[in-house]
Each structure stands twice: as structure tokens, then as C-alpha cells.
Amino acid sequence: ETGVTQSPTHLIKTRGQQVTLRCSSQSGHNTVSWYQQALGQGPQFIFQYYREEENGRGNFPPRFSGLQFPNYSSELNVNALELDDSALYLCASSSGRGVNDSPLHFGNGTRLTVT
Amino acid sequence: GESVGLHLPTLSVQEGDNSIINCAYSNSASDYFIWYKQESGKGPQFIIDIRSNMDKRQGQRVTVLLNKTVKHLSLQIAATQPGDSAVYFCAESTGFQKLVFGTGTRLLVSP
Numbered sequence: 001e002t003g004v005t006q007s008p009t010h011l012i013k014t015r016g017q018q019v020t021l022r023c024s025s026q027s028g029h030n031t032v033s034w035y036q037q038a039l040g041q042g043p044q045f046i047f048q049y050y051r052e053e054e055n056g057r058g059n060f061p062p063r064f065s066g067l068q069f070p071n072y073s074s075e076l077n078v079n080a081l082e083l084d085d086s087a088l089y090l091c092a093s094s095s096g097r098g099v100n101d102s103p104l105h106f107g108n109g110t111r112l113t114v115t
Numbered sequence: 116g117e118s119v120g121l122h123l124p125t126l127s128v129q130e131g132d133n134s135i136i137n138c139a140y141s142n143s144a145s146d147y148f149i150w151y152k153q154e155s156g157k158g159p160q161f162i163i164d165i166r167s168n169m170d171k172r173q174g175q176r177v178t179v180l181l182n183k184t185v186k187h188l189s190l191q192i193a194a195t196q197p198g199d200s201a202v203y204f205c206a207e208s209t210g211f212q213k214l215v216f217g218t219g220t221r222l223l224v225s226p
Contacts (some may be wrong), residue, residue, distance in 0.1 A: 004158075033212070033213070040123065041218060041219075042204050042206075042216030042217055042218055042219055043159065043204075043214075043216050044216070045212075045213035045214065045215070048212040048213065055211075055212055056211065056212030056213060058213060090158050090159070092158075097211070098208075098211045098212065099147065099208045099211070099212065099213065099214050100146070100147045100166075100208055100211075103149060103161045103164055104149075104161070104214065105161060106151075106158035106159045106160070107158050108156070108157050108158045109157075109158050
């Protein structure tokens with residue numbers, strides 16, 4: 001069984017640029033969630049996609065957007081990057097629509113540095 | 116590898132000891148709780164979960180206790196091993212879609 005894979009593993013961008021992060025969900029999972037983890041903190045919920053539709057969103061501005069594809073893989077896009085966007089971005093997949101249905105399984109993340 | 120947390124509460128134990136990691140949660144409406152383990156350079160790894168209709172749940176070498184009266188969650192690890200060294204997060208479900216994570220506790224296991 002293939003787990004959650006994310007690409008790239010590391011990325012350096014300049015303030016004002018745009019970035020796209022990618023995630024392949026675990027086999028059999030149809031829900032993908034994205035989390036931002038700043039250094040020294042716990043992950044914070046960005047949004048969730050279920051069957052290609054956004055199914056919930058955390059307290060992040062509209063310049064954070066996403067997509068889920070028919071094969072349940074997903075992208076996170078961030079426009080107009082700010083220095084505070086520097087963080088580890090985690091993708092998690094699950095087999096249920098709600099987090100209570102089945103545990104989230106996380107990838108190893110993309111480390112984004114904005115200079 | 117990268118550092119998951121620089122100034123986290125730290126629990127230091129000897130190999131073979133039992134470890135207890137505590138977590139206070141904030142929302143009395145939360146009905147689902149999870150413990151994750153995060154090693155340096157990796158994403159959080161699921162350890163064990165518990166629903167609010169239970170007080171205790173056991174897994175392999177791990178036990179989670181839930182006290183809803185004081186909104187407290189604990190993770191007990193039996194016979195702690197060096198491979199258990201990591202940052203441990205509790206998370207609560209306050210809604211349908213998201214988990215709310217705590218700040219984490221670093222567990223250091225000495226041989």
C-alpha cells in the first residue's frame with residue numbers, strides 16, 4: 001500500500017511569487033486535507049477536499065487555494081507569497097468525509113522557505 | 116534533519132521506563148481525539164485515537180486516557196524505547212473536517 005507522497009520536499013521562493021505544492025493520496029482514500037506547520041508549532045488546518053469539492057476551510061486568506069483531481073491527488077496553490085508563509089506544508093488523506101470517520105494519514109511535507 | 120520544534124515542553128526518560136504525555140484540550144464540544152508522533156523530517160504518524168464516549172483505549176504499548184470533566188488527554192507509552200523519541204501531538208476534532216492540534220511535547224529516551 002502506497003502512503004501519502006508530496007512533492008517537492010523543499011522549495012525556496014521569493015516574496016510575491018506563486019507556488020504549487022502537490023500531493024498523492026494513499027490508495028483507496030478520497031479525502032485530502034492540507035495543513036500548515038510553522039516551526040515549533042502544531043499543524044494548522046488550511047482546507048479539505050472531498051471528491052474534488054472543497055469541504056471545509058480554516059482561517060487562511062483566499063490566496064491559499066487548492067484543487068483535487070479525479071484520481072484524488074491534490075494541489076495547494078499559494079499566491080503573492082509572504083515571509084510568514086515559510087513553513088512545512090502537510091498533506092493528509094483519509095477514506096471518510098469527516099475526520100471522525102477514519103484517521104488522517106500524513107505525508108512528509110514540503111518545506112517552503114520564502115525570502 | 117529539520118527540527119520539528121525548538122522550544123517545546125520536553126519529557127526525558129530512560130529506556131524501559133513508562134512515559135506519560137499530557138494534553139489539555141480547549142473545546143468541551145470536541146468528540147474525537149488523536150495522538151500523533153512526529154519524527155524529525157517526517158510528517159505526523161497516527162498512534163491511537165479515542166472517541167468521547169470512551170475513557171480509555173489501549174493499543175500496542177500505548178494507552179490513551181480521556182478525562183472529559185477536566186478536558187484532559189494523556190498518552191501512556193509502556194517500556195519506552197529509543198525509537199519512541201519524537202515530538203508527540205494531541206489533536207481534537209471540533210468539526211466535521213478539521214483537526215485542531217496542540218503545541219506538542221518532545222520525548223527524549225536515553226539508552
